[in-house]
Amino acid sequence: MKGAHHALCGAAAWVAVASTAPWTLGWYPTSPLGVLTGALVCAGAALAPDADHHDATVANSLRPVSQWVCDVVGKVSGGHRNGTHSLLGIAALTGVAWAAGQVTVATEALGDLAVGAGLMSVLLVAFAAQALRLTRRRRDSWPLALALAAFITVAAPTEWDWLPVAVGLGAAVHVAGDMLTDAGVPLLWPWEPRPPRWWRRTPVLDEVWSRGGHFAVPVLGTTGSWRERALVAPLTAYAAYGTGVAVVVGGLTALGYDAGAVVDRWWDAAEELVGGATAVGAVALQVVAPG
Numbered sequence: 001m002k003g004a005h006h007a008l009c010g011a012a013a014w015v016a017v018a019s020t021a022p023w024t025l026g027w028y029p030t031s032p033l034g035v036l037t038g039a040l041v042c043a044g045a046a047l048a049p050d051a052d053h054h055d056a057t058v059a060n061s062l063r064p065v066s067q068w069v070c071d072v073v074g075k076v077s078g079g080h081r082n083g084t085h086s087l088l089g090i091a092a093l094t095g096v097a098w099a100a101g102q103v104t105v106a107t108e109a110l111g112d113l114a115v116g117a118g119l120m121s122v123l124l125v126a127f128a129a130q131a132l133r134l135t136r137r138r139r140d141s142w143p144l145a146l147a148l149a150a151f152i153t154v155a156a157p158t159e160w161d162w163l164p165v166a167v168g169l170g171a172a173v174h175v176a177g178d179m180l181t182d183a184g185v186p187l188l189w190p191w192e193p194r195p196p197r198w199w200r201r202t203p204v205l206d207e208v209w210s211r212g213g214h215f216a217v218p219v220l221g222t223t224g225s226w227r228e229r230a231l232v233a234p235l236t237a238y239a240a241y242g243t244g245v246a247v248v249v250g251g252l253t254a255l256g257y258d259a260g261a262v263v264d265r266w267w268d269a270a271e272e273l274v275g276g277a278t279a280v281g282a283v284a285l286q287v288v289a290p291g
């Protein structure tokens, strides 16, 4: 799967899990700020498994730091599409995020600052910004990522509680996305079981568990295929919807309104509008094509 597509899937997944707006799962509800920043962090985490080779988009996102990180990750995980594309890789990345969250610095003026979580998100937000082209030039990634991380670290330190959840979810979304393409992933790395000969000779089966020990459900075909784009388009709209609702709710709350009540009222009005339009459409059909 392409980098930008991974990022968009990550943002959509976070909206589904963290938002409580209609059409979301709300399994891990966060504040509107958590939905917004989490979407960026999760989008970045959905790119992180590709930090295992040094010329990926992510390696160029926050140079030179991103390049150092990619070199180290590539060495530890055994090269591209190896360790980081496995269940162990997802667990390791989640563990790193959890550990980063434990690094705090006590200050007199601002209390405990979540410096570790802030630094990790600088990198992840820069990954997302680069892949989604939120920043035009490479060096613009630095100010965007630093400003966002610093803002949350100072303004809402408890917000970072969700960091390991967003990182784990993003990494899992990446591995699932690559699993839908032909190449598949070494899900059980470092154990890479090879299928028996009869399995390799059977059509379909040899694609699900390949001779290289990779697993796949290759419904999307090759990376960047039209099927991949067809899957990502509605997910992009969904991510935009969820983050849009978070901006509106966050804005209303900041202005002193009961955001939940306002959104409910809008929602009822929208439903009535859709109901009305459906009735008008049905009547129109009857007139145009009676019987």
Ligand SMILES: [Zn+2]
Residues within 6 Å of the ligand: 049, 050, 081, 085, 174, 178
């Ligand atoms: Zn990948």
